[in-house]
Amino acid sequence: MRWSRYFWYTSKDDPADAEAPSHKLLLKAGFIKQVASGIYAFTPPAHRVLKKIEDIVRKEMDRSGAQELLLTVLNPAHLWQETGRWDLYGPELFKLKDRNGRDFCLGPTHEEEITDLVRHFVNSYRQLPLILYQIQVKFRDEKRPRFGLIRCREFIMKDAYSFDTDEMSAIISYETMKFAYERIFKKLRLNVLMVEASVGNIGGKSSHEFVVLTDYGEALVAYCENCGYSANAEIVPLGKGIQEEEEEKPLQEVYTPNVETIEELANFLKVPPRKIMKAVLYIVKGEPLMVVIRGDRNVDEKKLEAILGTDEFRLADDEEVRKLLGTSKGFIGPINLPDGIRVLWDNSLWGVKNMVVAFNKPDYHLVNVNPGRDFAYGEFVDVCEVRDMDPCPKCSSPLKVRRGLELGHIFLLGTRYSEPMKLYYRDQAGEEKPVIMGCYGIGISRIMAALVEQYHDQMGIKWPTVVAPFELDIVCVNPQDSEQKKVSEELYLLAQEMGIEVILDDRDESPGSKFADADLCGFPYRIVVGKKLKEGKVELVKRSTGEREDLEVEEAIQYVKELIQKDKL
Amino acid sequence: MRWSRYFWYTSKDDPADAEAPSHKLLLKAGFIKQVASGIYAFTPPAHRVLKKIEDIVRKEMDRSGAQELLLTVLNPAHLWQETGRWDLYGPELFKLKDRNGRDFCLGPTHEEEITDLVRHFVNSYRQLPLILYQIQVKFRDEKRPRFGLIRCREFIMKDAYSFDTDEMSAIISYETMKFAYERIFKKLRLNVLMVEASVGNIGGKSSHEFVVLTDYGEALVAYCENCGYSANAEIVPLGKGIQEEEEEKPLQEVYTPNVETIEELANFLKVPPRKIMKAVLYIVKGEPLMVVIRGDRNVDEKKLEAILGTDEFRLADDEEVRKLLGTSKGFIGPINLPDGIRVLWDNSLWGVKNMVVAFNKPDYHLVNVNPGRDFAYGEFVDVCEVRDMDPCPKCSSPLKVRRGLELGHIFLLGTRYSEPMKLYYRDQAGEEKPVIMGCYGIGISRIMAALVEQYHDQMGIKWPTVVAPFELDIVCVNPQDSEQKKVSEELYLLAQEMGIEVILDDRDESPGSKFADADLCGFPYRIVVGKKLKEGKVELVKRSTGEREDLEVEEAIQYVKELIQKDKL
Structure with a gap:
């Protein structure tokens, strides 16, 4: 290619509003142009990179025995209604009506359509196992599209789906895909960490993410350099600590006017934040729920979601706090609570001594509060955000916790889609059973950003040869x-x-x-x-x-x- | 591939409701599955065929110097508003709102987005000429999706756009694409006819279609085996014939009760339909318009659209006919008309003699009507549908008129998009001028149907080796x-x-x-x-x-x- 005749224009200036290196460099080097928030066109050199990424992915998928096909962007509502996701998926689902008023969505993922396709043709164990995949444009109406190709509303994805007769066979398909993914990321020269993950709104039984470490990732991942454990931080369990051995001091009620935050309270009383019990009031489907956690830690709302079995909760507002507890946010606590408010105690508060705690009396705190003596614990749970140096749940060595960008996500779905959509097969005895499914995604356009995140310096991008334009x-x-x-x-x-x-x-x-x-x-x-x-x-x-x-x-x-x-x- | 492990299932039965051979065979042979009306998923063998078609197209586009990129499916409304097409494009444009209420459409074609991209980077004559293309999924909310992959609402298209400094350079780009298209169809083993075409709602200066002849095509094409002329029938001119030399017979008013159609009238009066003047009443933007044509011919509404400069017209309904002319549809005619109704005379009525004509009196016709003697002609136009054996406009040999399926369409756009979107460049003298554009489409998924239309027998498909799965x-x-x-x-x-x-x-x-x-x-x-x-x-x-x-x-x-x-x- 002669550059003088090529449609490729770089910029001398750093683009405004681009934080992530990949966003900045892909714009500056003329690879992408924003069309709308979270929607980017790919210029000719970017298209060359995309094609190379696609080809590497395709080759490994084919080698693994997966078969490529092409589903549709427009998905009729009735398929999504069969699984309930028409309503459950939420505002990320782009919905539209055709000229006759029929409802469609733009596929953000294709479990429904592929299940519909497979049930159309498959009805016998002889036709299984099966892995199908496609490379296709996908749509998610993200609340906060950002970081260029990292979080887009329109993006290219490779999505695969496996169909098996039983759990054991499904696990083999899952492992086959896991192995293919490892090869793919290796061929792409990406240093990827495979971590255990939550199943989220895709549903299913187990799940792994393939994550590249970068400050502009959306996820927190934890890994142990001693035993090799790794997981999305939101599913890393944190247990109860050892009882504190400390002499119980006399309980005191202290006047603490205008201290609203843990930090202010710690400064005011000259205690470390870890000696404070922090109470957070949520409204879960209209009902109040108090979560109590150590003052130096935060509630991981993904963990809370898993415990509650719903994501329909939010922080109580000032008005609700006043109405329910008769105080303001800085002074809510698990002591002296009105009846009917469920309290969850985070494991971090197991066996603490001489704590500071609010008791729903404006402008006052209790000091030297001790469990057993001054209050009774209730239900203990693990809702604590994992931090760097927290103990590995496998070997107790200190964990590393880093930001990561999810490039691949695989799910063992079980019968989450085959049951409601009636994708059944007949086994050798002629008995009807639901097909066991898995699904497997890779963000093709996001990989382009991840490559830049991993391969750049202050002068620009350093493409690995295999994907260079x-x-x-x-x-x-x-x-x-x-x-x-x-x-x-x-x-x-x-x-x-x-x-x-x-x-x-x-x-x-x-x-x-x-x-x-x-x-x-x-x-x-x-x-x-x-x-x-x-x-x-x-x-x-x-x-x-x-x-x-x-x-x-x-x-x-x-x-x-x-x-x-x-x-x- | 071992078929026993491959996701490919044929059917023994002919699919219901599939008329076109390609529709029938692609369904029966398990290449496609309908997801919704006009929306089809491609199974693994179909995907193989698609990829081969794409690769042939891509190779020839690259050879022609065109550069591949990738634009977006979601197009923000403001780009389409710049050219006016947000409103002009009509109900075929799929529109939707994002979660913030912003308007988008699903790109049915990408003149707006590519013009926006090019104006972002190009401002000098040194950066031109330029041809950019993409292979991408497209969306048109067709009123009547049908014939399987022939007329879809979601389909794969190769669309290219050229950018030149002047008309002469633009014509060279246009010819380059024309030549590439000829090579593409030849490599695909498709017998394609290149015909002159109308510019339609894309706009522009001149246009050619690449058409494969099949009974399930949407278009009528006319071609002359003598001189090589070929065109979409809707733009083939039909001139005035030679004056008829026939003795003028005496005018008669005849009672013709209950004859509503030309056929009934011809039978009743024992005259051939060509001796009847047929009057058709349209409502054009609310105003009446009468078109008069020879009884054995039909009005070509595409020709009428070109004459009127709008497609906002329709046949008058019974109520309107009664209100405007005081009669019913079988008895409307250009004689004895109330004031204020514009009349267009089709060339087919030039110099006729002794015609039968209605005169807006219920149950009566005039017989032996002669121009000059009994009425005066008005404005003559060409609105007649071309038929097999009509004279070639170039050499007057009999034309062949056949159904054809449009596979490619190329347009010399001129400044239709660059002017409203301000895509200007500076010439060597530093003067600002609009870029001259062209656009060039090929229906990738439709080619799959066209190949089956051309290559099949009663047993099934006969893929040419270059595209066979x-x-x-x-x-x-x-x-x-x-x-x-x-x-x-x-x-x-x-x-x-x-x-x-x-x-x-x-x-x-x-x-x-x-x-x-x-x-x-x-x-x-x-x-x-x-x-x-x-x-x-x-x-x-x-x-x-x-x-x-x-x-x-x-x-x-x-x-x-x-x-x-x-x-x-």
């Missing part, structure tokens, strides 16, 4: 120099002949701009045809390491070809 | 025969090794079913491993011609490989 950039420093121009052209043609994906930077730009763009756009290799040509040499720059090397003109392309081949192994 | 089907007649089974497996593995796309029919079915499915599904080549194996032979069946040939086992695969290679040339 072009493998080699040839820069002619001074196109007015006829010898430089001639050799650049010759090397360009030779590289093409040798099957290298090459771009010739023949634009009417300064050498500085060309070098800056090469670094920004992230070509793995750059050959600079400049002054050294007088000595028969060109310079090779390797983007990943910054190494520079002088090469004989005659050998340059062959040398680069070998490096590229090595990169692709 | 599998090139070779190996059928083991009796899998209980260990020798047959062994040889089938060996040939299957050998074919795979030799790079043939092969399916082994190892299903637990009768030989008859397997042969029927092979014919139905349309594999170009079939090797039958049966009784002749005792003589060291297998049978080769060529689907396109039905030819059968016995081959030595050892040579069979090499022989087929050569046939396949020849087919792909």
